[in-house]
Every structure is written in structure tokens, then in C-alpha cells.
Amino acid sequence: MRGVVMHAPGDVRVQDLDDPQIIEPTDAIIRVTATCVCGSDLWPYRGIEEVHDQPMGHEYVGVVEQVGSEVKTVKPGQFVVGTFVAADGTCEICRSGYPSSCIHRVFMSLVGTQSERARIPYADGTLVATPGTPEPDLIPSLLAASDVLGTGWFGAVAAEAGPGKTVAVVGDGAVGLLAVLAAKQLGAERIIAMSRHETRQKLATEFGATDIVTERGAEGVAKIKELTGGLGAHSVVEAVGTHESMHQAVGSARPGGHVGFVGVNHDVTLSGEDLFFSQVHLHGGPAPVHRFLPELIDLIWQRKINSGKVFDLALPLEEAAEGYKAMDERRAIKAILHP
Ligand SMILES: [Zn+2]
Secondary structure (H helix, E strand, O other), X not given: OEEEEEEEOOEEXXXXXXXXXXXXXXXXXXXXXXXXXXXXXXXXXXXXXXXXXXXXXXXXXXXXXXXXXXXXXXXXXXXXXXXXXXOOOOOHHHHOOOHHHOOOOEEHHHOOOOEOEEEEOOHHHHEEEOOOOOOHHHHHHHHHHOOHHXXXXXXXXXXXXXXXXXXXXXXXXXXXXXXXXXXXXXXXXXXXXXXXXXXXXXXXXXXXXXEEEOOOXXXXXXXXXXXXXXXXXXXXXXXXXXXXXXXXXXXXXXXXXXEEEOOOOOOOOOOHHHHHHHOOEEEEOOOOHHHHHHHHHHHHHOOOOOHHHHOOEEEEHHHHHHHHHHHHOOOOOXXXXXX
16 A cells, blocks of 8 residues: 655655554554644654654544454444544543543554555544545545544643633644634633634634734733733633743633643743742643544534634645645645545
């Protein structure tokens, strides 16, 4: 089969790979219908994370081709949405709602899904079947549920977005934009998107943002305070993962407020003393997407949300390198790849 391999930073190639096989009785093999490039794939692309001949990709939707003898919840022929962390679905951590920290978790980024087929470990805890074969125009939205929508949703849930709340979102990548959509769905009263890119501001507004703040860092914090009577937002979603964005997020929350941080953290340092006196709730980490998938699939199936709008570049899998380049240069929010 064909699949994407990152040989070194900036060096992405599509090449022949071995076809995946069932290894464990809990595995499934899927034919990938659509996959995509993630903002987190840009960390190794830019040389910030080490990379060496790594098959890439962890977001995917597809059709089940084969299942191991112990797989019970999905069967060949079904269309499925999978999560970016494979989880057994049965351990105490999974059952408490945190499959992304399952004691047996497998990061799908180590398996690779930017390919024609993929082996999915722990299929029962990782895949969710859709009610039927989706209309083609629903596929991008379902693919978004695999990671960016699920992650934005978790960010909003962790930040306790809801009725009567003012929610600020730091980050205007796909996750940040979909956190805006999530906050809207969860009933937030006011949603402040922090973005300085016109096309992203437009999409944020379409997804439910009521205010746009273009300032960053301390100026961004000051602007959020100004918009909230000097108090700060009730809920802040951090969807970048840098030192600056974490500080912007914590600083933008009011005392007693909640910060949901879902950008993969890189070199973030928080002063214990600042954190102590900020008196905010912090919750985040890799999103437990499987917890939200049935609800998200239902919202997409009923056409209540159009999360697929974050894909503004569609390419055949063979042109994956251009997808990475366009996202790296911020010419594209997110690239969908069709094997
Ligand atoms: Zn588990």
C-alpha cells in the first residue's frame, strides 16, 4: 500500500509500505477513506520534535475490512471513525472517561494512518461505527471528529463552557476554531476568539464567536479583561501549546475560572506562585475523544454541525508533502488527504 513517511524534518514522502495485518485478536484493519495532516505533525516537520523515517498520521475514517477474533463492536463493511489514541475501553481509566490515558494506550501516530490501510489496535475501544455509509459531504466533518473536533470539544468541556459563560479561545488552528464551535453547542453566552488571520476570524464567527481579539500575550490578556469587566473569562480554551499561549490562557481566566488546555505543550514553564494566585482550574491533556464520539457523530449525521469546514485544502494522498508545506506556511488551516 501507499503511505506517508517523514524521513527527517521537512522531508515528507509517499512511498510503498507493507500492508497491515491483524496481529492481536483485538485488532481491526480498515481501508482509509480520508485522513489529514495535524497541527501536531508540524512539530517534527519543523524539527522541534525528533523524527526519523516515521510513518505519519493519526486521524482517519474508513471502512472496516477485517477484524480479529475478539472484536465485538465493529464488523467488516462498516464505516468507522477512529480516535488518535487506541484504547482498550475496559480498564479503570477508560471506564472513568479517560481512554486517551488508557493503561494499554497506543498513540496512532506511532502506527500511521496517512496511508491506504491501517491496523487499528483495540478496535472496540477505538473505533465507533456510523449509522450507515455517510454521504460524501459528511466525510470531512466525520474525519474532524477523529481528533480536532474531539480535541476542541474536550477543551471546551474541560474549560466548563456552558450557558451564561464567557469563553475565550486561544489559538485559531483547527482545534481552536472547533473549540469555538463546541462552546457554541454547549450553550456559551459569549465566545471570544483570539485570532489575527482574517479567514480564520471569519470561520470562528461562522462557528459562533461573538468577539474577535487580535492582540496577543499581555496585550491579549488585557483585552480579554477589558471585555469582561476587568474579571477575565469564565472559561478559556488553550489550543496552541506554547509558553506564550499557556500564559495568555491562564492570564485570561478569572479567579475560579477554568482553563482547558489541549495544545500539545512544548517548553511551557508556569510559575507556581503565579498559578497559586491565579486561582484557576486547569484541566487538559490528550483529549479522550472516544468519550465524545457517539454524540459528535450524531450531531454531524443530523447536519447540526459542519466541522469539516476546517479543511480548506483537499489533496490526493500522493501529494501529502504539499499538505504539510501549506500548513507549515499557514496557507492552509488543515489539509484533508484522500488515499
Ligand atoms: Zn483502557
